[in-house]
Amino acid sequence: MLDGDHQHDPKDIPRIVEPILTGEADVVLGVRWGKTSGMPLYRRVGKRALDYATAAATKNGMLTDSQCGFRVFSSRALNAIEPTDKGLSIESQMLMEAQETKLRIQEVNIDARYDVDGSKVSPGRHGSSVLGRIITLVSEKRPLLFFGVGGAALLLIASALGVIVLQTYYSTSPHQLAVGYTFIVVFLGIIGTITIFIGVTLNVLTRLSAR
Numbered sequence: 001m002l003d004g005d006h007q008h009d010p011k012d013i014p015r016i017v018e019p020i021l022t023g024e025a026d027v028v029l030g031v032r033w034g035k036t037s038g039m040p041l042y043r044r045v046g047k048r049a050l051d052y053a054t055a056a057a058t059k060n061g062m063l064t065d066s067q068c069g070f071r072v073f074s075s076r077a078l079n080a081i082e083p084t085d086k087g088l089s090i091e092s093q094m095l096m097e098a099q100e101t102k103l104r105i106q107e108v109n110i111d112a113r114y115d116v117d118g119s120k121v122s123p124g125r126h127g128s129s130v131l132g133r134i135i136t137l138v139s140e141k142r143p144l145l146f147f148g149v150g151g152a153a154l155l156l157i158a159s160a161l162g163v164i165v166l167q168t169y170y171s172t173s174p175h176q177l178a179v180g181y182t183f184i185v186v187f188l189g190i191i192g193t194i195t196i197f198i199g200v201t202l203n204v205l206t207r208l209s210a211r
Contacts (some may be wrong), residue, residue, distance in 0.1 A: 003069035012110045017072050019106045026077040029063060029095070030070030030110035043114075053134045054092045064107050067091055067130070077103050085206035089133035096137060142207060147199025154192030161185045 001009045008030070019025040054066040069091060073081070080101040085093045098105055139146040162185045168178045 001069060001073075007091045007112050007114070008070045009111045009113070012108075016110065019108070020072050020074050024104070025106035026074045026080075027095075027098045027105045028072040029065065029105060029107050030068045031065040031107045032068055032110060032112045046112055050092070050130055052136065053131055054095060054140070063095060063105065068110070070110055085133060087129060087133060089130045089137075092134050093137060094132065096141065100141075120197050140166065141206070143202035144199045147195050147202065151192045151195030151197075151199060154188045154195060155179070158185045158188035158192060161188070 012030070016030055017029050025143050034159070050065045051063065054063070071094075077098060080103060081094055082098045083090050083093045083097065095105070135146075161181055165178050165181045165185060168181070169175050
């Protein structure tokens, strides 16, 4: 697979195909990482953010360039991967499925061009659409992480506000309860607890479904 915007050099094909032909890998992914790739800084930052987001959806670690469209699949990989996304997030979904099915993934450095007219989709729109879909995939594949982290964050905020409420109450004479803050503490505490419960429940259901 190569992107259709002339970014990739077909001369790299023999190198990126070699691990498949020698039986060392099931999926080979091109890597454009680093300043030497010629990738603009804003693209490198956005790409790295999507790399971390993609890694969050799996338990097998982070790949160097999860968004690179220059990749090769073995026949075994083609039989194991069944991507359903139709948008730009399909690149992340393919790698998630490859890791989930324990396919061997290797990375090979490639050259990339950024001095030619390429995709008509702006980097901002591209990144936001992919990130949004990855977040959805994380909620589906790792619900405990997605809902658990969110719920824990809400409980942490509720605890911090609760400390403020207590400090205000005991530092005033006569004691005065900050009703507004108290309402927020109770509200965030309930939502956080429910969110964590949802994550635990969905995680159990996901495991049972997998079995």
